[in-house]
Amino acid sequence: MDFDFLFRTAxxxxxxxxxxxxxxxxxxxFVGAAVVFVALDILRxxxxxxxxxxxxxxxAGAPAGGTVVRHKGADRLYHWLMAAxxxxxxxxxxxxxxxxxFEWDTPHWISxxxxxxxxxxxxxxxxxxxDFWAMVIVPADLSEGAQGLASLFGGAEGPLKPGxxxxxxxxxxxxxxxxxxxxxVTGLLMLAKIDTPFWQRNPYFLADTTxxxxxxxxxxxxxxxxxxxxxxxxxxxxxxxxxxxxxxLTGDIARKDYAAHFDTQRWKV
Amino acid sequence: MIIKDAIPNFDLYxxxxxxxxxxxxxxxGKDAWKLAGGNDSLTWFKERIKRPKxxxxxxxxxxxxxxxxxxxxxxxxxxxxxxxxxxxxIIKSKYRLLADAARRVASPQIRNTGTLGGNISQDARxxxxxxxxxCYRAGGNTCFADTPEGVNRDHALFDTDRCVTVNPSDTAPxxxxxxxxxxxxxxxxxRVVSTDEFFIGPKTDITHLTxxxxxxxxxxxxxxxDWAGARFYFEKVADRMTWDFAHVNVAAAIxxxxxxxxxSRIAVGSVSAKPLRLVAVEEIIKGQPANADVAKLAxxxxxRGARPLNYNKFKIPLMANLVTRAVRDATx
Numbered sequence: 001m002d003f004d005f006l007f008r009t010a011x012x013x014x015x016x017x018x019x020x021x022x023x024x025x026x027x028x029x030f031v032g033a034a035v036v037f038v039a040l041d042i043l044r045x046x047x048x049x050x051x052x053x054x055x056x057x058x059x060a061g062a063p064a065g066g067t068v069v070r071h072k073g074a075d076r077l078y079h080w081l082m083a084a085x086x087x088x089x090x091x092x093x094x095x096x097x098x099x100x101x102f103e104w105d106t107p108h109w110i111s112x113x114x115x116x117x118x119x120x121x122x123x124x125x126x127x128x129x130x131d132f133w134a135m136v137i138v139p140a141d142l143s144e145g146a147q148g149l150a151s152l153f154g155g156a157e158g159p160l161k162p163g164x165x166x167x168x169x170x171x172x173x174x175x176x177x178x179x180x181x182x183x184x185v186t187g188l189l190m191l192a193k194i195d196t197p198f199w200q201r202n203p204y205f206l207a208d209t210t211x212x213x214x215x216x217x218x219x220x221x222x223x224x225x226x227x228x229x230x231x232x233x234x235x236x237x238x239x240x241x242x243x244x245x246x247x248x249l250t251g252d253i254a255r256k257d258y259a260a261h262f263d264t265q266r267w268k269v
Numbered sequence: 270m271i272i273k274d275a276i277p278n279f280d281l282y283x284x285x286x287x288x289x290x291x292x293x294x295x296x297x298g299k300d301a302w303k304l305a306g307g308n309d310s311l312t313w314f315k316e317r318i319k320r321p322k323x324x325x326x327x328x329x330x331x332x333x334x335x336x337x338x339x340x341x342x343x344x345x346x347x348x349x350x351x352x353x354x355x356x357x358x359i360i361k362s363k364y365r366l367l368a369d370a371a372r373r374v375a376s377p378q379i380r381n382t383g384t385l386g387g388n389i390s391q392d393a394r395x396x397x398x399x400x401x402x403x404c405y406r407a408g409g410n411t412c413f414a415d416t417p418e419g420v421n422r423d424h425a426l427f428d429t430d431r432c433v434t435v436n437p438s439d440t441a442p443x444x445x446x447x448x449x450x451x452x453x454x455x456x457x458x459x460r461v462v463s464t465d466e467f468f469i470g471p472k473t474d475i476t477h478l479t480x481x482x483x484x485x486x487x488x489x490x491x492x493x494x495d496w497a498g499a500r501f502y503f504e505k506v507a508d509r510m511t512w513d514f515a516h517v518n519v520a521a522a523i524x525x526x527x528x529x530x531x532x533s534r535i536a537v538g539s540v541s542a543k544p545l546r547l548v549a550v551e552e553i554i555k556g557q558p559a560n561a562d563v564a565k566l567a568x569x570x571x572x573r574g575a576r577p578l579n580y581n582k583f584k585i586p587l588m589a590n591l592v593t594r595a596v597r598d599a600t601x
Contacts, residue, residue: 010403103472
């Protein structure tokens, strides 16, 4: 199969075709895929949500009052700083490609370094101070996920309740984490190509062909990340998820929502 | 028999009206090549490095020719030749700086067909880029000139951001010093941009030296009368006195009031991808006496921040000397 449509190539000094990066013609496809996903979900919500929402949230006991902490201040701050960094990176990367010309290079690498620092902080914090296993996919998630998928389309039984994060959230987290890590690693390598107040450029420590691979990975991951961010924002503003989105602002959820939506044995507060 | 040593085929359009040209550019976008005098274009085609599908020959559009004085200054059609500019009485009497710059472009033969619009829109002359190598400017991700052994004698001192080429135009610094505005049109409308917005560096767009979009056309250059009759200085240093690109060129417009420098605009070319206006030097000499010491200070200040490459270190004292001479001789 010919994969030329994925990449940009040029002719090297030796007269051979060499990879120089990802093809920006793919951008509409990635954005389109995300938009199609969102559209199909909206359609699904319209067709099946009444039955699904009636089944969701059933709980044996009476809901309790008060709130439950879902995200501490440090984690919310991390999330929003990371969001700002990612959106700045995306804007400075793709606006010039789409025709809006401005000095994009400096804000792009600075945002990239900020993102790198945030990611390192997150990895350390999540591993040492937070419940790392809350994000790990376990067999119970697979059962919950299968039943949840059925209930999305009005299946007979209501969804099993997840722990703090459901299967979809965990899958999304690991997908975006993989993309961001690939972007961070390739982006840090690209810093060698520019002059900054801290170092002088030395773009020749890697061969042209290697740079081509690095640029291709960076570009493809960036476009894939745009698609995932669109989906993430959609779920954040979907009306039935607003109670969860608010927890990324206020830090807590209502105790009745905790009891209704989560397996209190898997996520203990 | 397939002829392989000819210019690659393209569709040639020769509109006689500006609106038709703009419509063609709007229709074909990036596939279209704008042909004025052809001095830069034909080299690309003959080397078979640029292979446009469509060429729009602008030479038949009469409304793009001519120099006319207006209430606000002077307007020069983009297709006005450099020879006409060099010899025009209005330009020579009030905006001599541009005439001096135009006179130093290339050779008489090239000036007879080369246009002002083409001169300011010309592409970079870096030989690696011109050879068709996959450098940043060509859409790749490396720079062949910016290496320890790269032949970068004619390359940049300032604002290098991955690409180290320079803008080779001689008229660009003169137009910056005269505070010119470029009238850029497309089928969607018109915009008038300053030289600061017109010329761009690699941080903004590493593949172009100007902000003109594929569907746009430079139709005129307007020079305001603010600097008409000021004291001017233009100097270009190149390996040859004719038919050569500058190592460094300088253009200065200075207004002297009594014995003090009231205001100035000084620009240097061939030291960066975007012709460099020396705003800091202008501030330093403003209000200062017009003497040799101030001129020397201007020269020394002008090269602050220069980051030479391996083979163009000579450009630093050269640039300093030219700026010194510009301030000294323009105010003498």
